[in-house]
Amino acid sequence: MKEWIFTTDHKRVGILYLIGSMAAFAVAGLLAMAIRFELTWVGPTLIEADTYNVFLYFHGAAMILGFLIPGLTGFMANYLLPMMIGAHDVAFPRLNALSVWLYWFGIVLALLTFVVPDPPDIMWTGYAPYSTQYSSGNLSFYVFTVHLIGFSSLLGAVNFLCTVIYMRAPGMGWNQINFFVWTILGAFVIQLIFVPVLATAVTLLLLDKYLGTSFFVPSAGGDVLLYENLFWFYSHPAVYVILLPAVGALMEIISTMSKNPIFNYRVAVYGGVWGVVLLGSDVWAHHLYTSGMVDWVRIGMMVTTLIISVPVGLITISLVFTLYKGAIRFNTGMYYAASCLYLILIGGLTGIPLAMSSLTLHLGETYFVMAHFHFIMGMLATFALFASVYHWFPKMTGRMYNEKVGKAGFWLNFIGVNLTFYPLFIIGVEGMPRRYFDYEMFPQFQGSQQLATVGAILVAAGIAVMLINWIYSAISGEKAPNNNPWESASLEWTATASPPGPGNFPQPPEVSADWTPYDYQPRTAS
Amino acid sequence: MTDGHTQHHWEYSMFPFILALGVFLGVPLAFASFFQYGSGLAGAVFGLAGLLLIVIGIAGWTSEGLAENSENGYALTGLPIFIVSETMIFLSLFVSYWMLRLTAAQWPPEGTPHIGVGMPIFMTIVLVSSSITYHFGEEKLDAGDNSGFKFWLQVSIGLGLLFLGCTLYEYNHLIHEGFTFGTNAKSTAFYAITGFHATHVLLGLGIFVSVLIPALSGKTNRTFTGAAGLYWHFVDIVWFFVVSQIYFW
Numbered sequence: 118m119k120e121w122i123f124t125t126d127h128k129r130v131g132i133l134y135l136i137g138s139m140a141a142f143a144v145a146g147l148l149a150m151a152i153r154f155e156l157t158w159v160g161p162t163l164i165e166a167d168t169y170n171v172f173l174y175f176h177g178a179a180m181i182l183g184f185l186i187p188g189l190t191g192f193m194a195n196y197l198l199p200m201m202i203g204a205h206d207v208a209f210p211r212l213n214a215l216s217v218w219l220y221w222f223g224i225v226l227a228l229l230t231f232v233v234p235d236p237p238d239i240m241w242t243g244y245a246p247y248s249t250q251y252s253s254g255n256l257s258f259y260v261f262t263v264h265l266i267g268f269s270s271l272l273g274a275v276n277f278l279c280t281v282i283y284m285r286a287p288g289m290g291w292n293q294i295n296f297f298v299w300t301i302l303g304a305f306v307i308q309l310i311f312v313p314v315l316a317t318a319v320t321l322l323l324l325d326k327y328l329g330t331s332f333f334v335p336s337a338g339g340d341v342l343l344y345e346n347l348f349w350f351y352s353h354p355a356v357y358v359i360l361l362p363a364v365g366a367l368m369e370i371i372s373t374m375s376k377n378p379i380f381n382y383r384v385a386v387y388g389g390v391w392g393v394v395l396l397g398s399d400v401w402a403h404h405l406y407t408s409g410m411v412d413w414v415r416i417g418m419m420v421t422t423l424i425i426s427v428p429v430g431l432i433t434i435s436l437v438f439t440l441y442k443g444a445i446r447f448n449t450g451m452y453y454a455a456s457c458l459y460l461i462l463i464g465g466l467t468g469i470p471l472a473m474s475s476l477t478l479h480l481g482e483t484y485f486v487m488a489h490f491h492f493i494m495g496m497l498a499t500f501a502l503f504a505s506v507y508h509w510f511p512k513m514t515g516r517m518y519n520e521k522v523g524k525a526g527f528w529l530n531f532i533g534v535n536l537t538f539y540p541l542f543i544i545g546v547e548g549m550p551r552r553y554f555d556y557e558m559f560p561q562f563q564g565s566q567q568l569a570t571v572g573a574i575l576v577a578a579g580i581a582v583m584l585i586n587w588i589y590s591a592i593s594g595e596k597a598p599n600n601n602p603w604e605s606a607s608l609e610w611t612a613t614a615s616p617p618g619p620g621n622f623p624q625p626p627e628v629s630a631d632w633t634p635y636d637y638q639p640r641t642a643s
Numbered sequence: 644m645t646d647g648h649t650q651h652h653w654e655y656s657m658f659p660f661i662l663a664l665g666v667f668l669g670v671p672l673a674f675a676s677f678f679q680y681g682s683g684l685a686g687a688v689f690g691l692a693g694l695l696l697i698v699i700g701i702a703g704w705t706s707e708g709l710a711e712n713s714e715n716g717y718a719l720t721g722l723p724i725f726i727v728s729e730t731m732i733f734l735s736l737f738v739s740y741w742m743l744r745l746t747a748a749q750w751p752p753e754g755t756p757h758i759g760v761g762m763p764i765f766m767t768i769v770l771v772s773s774s775i776t777y778h779f780g781e782e783k784l785d786a787g788d789n790s791g792f793k794f795w796l797q798v799s800i801g802l803g804l805l806f807l808g809c810t811l812y813e814y815n816h817l818i819h820e821g822f823t824f825g826t827n828a829k830s831t832a833f834y835a836i837t838g839f840h841a842t843h844v845l846l847g848l849g850i851f852v853s854v855l856i857p858a859l860s861g862k863t864n865r866t867f868t869g870a871a872g873l874y875w876h877f878v879d880i881v882w883f884f885v886v887s888q889i890y891f892w
Contacts, residue, residue, distance in 0.1 A: 119655075120653060120655070122657075122660055123655045123656060123657040123659075123660060124653065124654070124655060125654045125655060125656050125659070126653055126654055129653075205651070206654070208717045208721065209717065209718075209721065210654060210656075211656050211658065211659050211704060211707075211708075212659070214656065214659035214660065215659035215662055215663055218659060218660050218663030218664070219663045219666065219667075221663075222663055222664070222666070222667035225667070226667070226671050235679070255675060255679050256679075257671065257674055257675040257678060257679050258671065258675060261670060261671030261674065261675075262671075264670075264671075265666070265667070265671070271725065271728050274724070274728075275721045275724045275725045276721070278721075278724050279717045279720055279721045279724065282720065283715075283717055283720070309724065309727055309728050310727065310728070310731055311731070312728065313728045313729070313731035313732040313735065314731055314732075314734075314735045316732065317731075317732050317735040317736055317739075318735070321739065321835070324824070324831075324835060327674075327678040327679075328824045328825070329823070329824050329825030330824050330825060330830070330831040330834070330835060331825065331827070331828060331831045332739060332743070332831055332835075337825075337827060337828060337831075338743055338746075338747050338752055338827060338828030339743065339828065339831070340742055340743070340746060343739055343742050343743075347735060347738075347739070350735075618651065619651035619652055619653045619654065620651030
């Protein structure tokens with residue numbers, strides 16, 4: 118126990134992040150099942166309307182703040198980044214430990230939602246004036262959950278930026294670092310600049326509710342749109358905090374498994390990653406097209422929202438063309454990675470109509486929006502995380518997972534998510550509003566809701582199979598045949614043991630000027 | 644496969660966990676007990692327990708860091724990176740203030756007493772002096788004069804306390820005139836922005852104290868003192884924006 122609670126080693130901190138984020142995922146996932154069962158039949162069935170609102174709140178807050186952001190930045194960056202750049206640890210190991218425990222206490226605080234008499238019911242967005250004036254829910258728990266996890270993320274940002282600046286292996290130039298390292302840099306730059314804005318926004322909620330200030334009280338000269346703007350000024354870029362490490366990990370997996378160097382590495386880095394970081398800061402108003410704003414802002418933000426398809430497209434081109442003429446090995450990690458190419462396509466294409474302010478009048482606040490962002494966050498990013506755990510499983514545990522069980526879990530998950538969200542796209546276009554507890558005015562949607570519930574049951578089974586596979590294989594799986602079972606050329610595979618010991622590298626690595634982490638033998642065209 | 648274990652050993656520190664636990668008890672739980680559940684007793688218990696753990700955490704962390712005496716100087720890059728975040732916090736507060744102010748029908752709104760500029764001018768002088776005195780201290784330290792450093796550091800802490808005293812005096816004065824948090828849009832912006840800045844001064848003083856205590860027994864670290872100074876200068880610079888926006892506009 119003591120070795121884990123007081124550890125400052127980046128790999129153990131990374132595992133702690135993984136455990137925390139999977140716990141948040143499990144709880145938030147169970148709540149999603151409860152929500153889905155409630156919606157399976159018209160009329161109130163399983164849970165109370167108030168409980169439903171609390172579940173919606175917790176599902177959103179825990180999935181985004183507790184699972185996706187810490188899972189894709191905290192866990193992945195901690196476990197992989199120092200080894201990829203040839204460092205023995207991060208720049209500030211104790212700060213790293215503080216960061217993971219602040220995050221864990223953030224999760225504990227969020228879980229207290231289910232114990233306190235007045236749980237927050239304010240969605241993960243906490244919009245004023247409902248959260249400050251009308252809800253009796255415990256706003257302070259929401260605010261401090263954001264603070265704890267946000268501050269943990271800021272410490273991570275400082276730590277990893279310094280780590281990459283100072284601790285690369287001797288000889289490793291900026292164009293030689295893994296694509297994943299670039300995406301982590303991009304994600305943490307976003308966190309560094311935008312998290313404080315969210316922290317301020319929720320702090321102002323706290324001041325309004327408990328100290329009587331009037332930032333969001335229109336009668337006293339405040340403005341509720343101020344909150345929406347501050348909130349989405351962070352929370353849209355947060356999507357890229359999740360997306361960037363996800364595509365970064367996919368790029369590593371696809372390159373390794375197809376034994377090809379990354380197609381257009383520099384374009385994907387400087388155009389793709391940094392294009393997303395740059396443009397991602399100027400699209401937030403598309404979350405409040407219908408809340409009221411002047412036309413030039415609305416139209417400007419529509420243009421920037423559409424333009425952001427370009428850097429995302431550049432990354433996608435690299436993902437797809439890295440496969441071209443590769444010797445592709447389809448294991449479970451690669452199954453998940455390959456399915457992500459499809460998910461990014463559907464998730465991306467359904468974003469385009471939502472970017473258009475005229476179409477949003479119809480599609481906004483319907484199941485269409487909900488299905489769209491679940492395709493990106495709930496599936497693309499989540500599958501990328503699962504792909505990564507499978508891909509780096511031999512590295513983390515020194516053992517192999519069970520391939521057959523892994524693939525069975527994949528098919529359950531993949532068929533399940535499609536079965537869940539396609540019907541929701543369709544009824545969304547037909548007008549089913551999101552967040553409703555009951556849909557007695559739209560009984561024609563019951564069939565689609567039931568299909569979605571069947572899909573959700575498949576996903577639950579798939580996740581259970583996957584978790585059992587991970588836990589069983591980590592304890593008593595077959596020993597990995599060597600330190601590098603996928604024959605990767607990246608430093609975390611070639612130069613460390615599996616699992617790596619303290620200090621990672623038996624000999625501190627040095628790289629030459631023509632070294633790359635994607636140095637695969639060129640093969641003749643067939 | 645176990646080669647890696649021969650060269651190094653696993654690194655531990657209990658203080659990050661203690662600090663995180665202290666923050667958890669001392670901030671969210673104390674706040675929620677007091678404001679959401681109206682229990683002053685529970686709030687005080689959580690607050691004090693949290694504060695105690697935070698002090699233990701910081702003291703232990705500092706002594707560990709000084710014992711290692713690593714001079715890699717990463718912190719002198721890390722702190723400016725962190726200050727980017729801090730800048731964004733103040734920027735969002737100012738944006739909120741501008742939005743309140745520029746959409747208001749009348750400014751200052753009904754019920755705002757006269758807020759004099761004499762006090763902020765005095766406070767500016769105090770805070771700028773404290774930055775300069777800390778700089779003197781750093782120069783003494785570079786010259787190897789540890790007692791000179793301690794002297795100027797204590798002067799800086801004294802000036803910081805004087806600044807906070809002025810803030811409290813002014814708040815007390817304004818609240819007696821009926822200008823409280825909830826009075827109007829002006830009071831909202833005034834207390835939020837000056838209060839937030841004062842909190843940063845308090846934090847900076849906390850850092851100074853944790854530099855001072857080991858310095859009293861002769862332990863200093865140039866990276867640590869440099870970082871503390873950098874943070875203090877940042878807080879000082881923010882004050883100019885606070886004064887110009889809140890008092891002189």
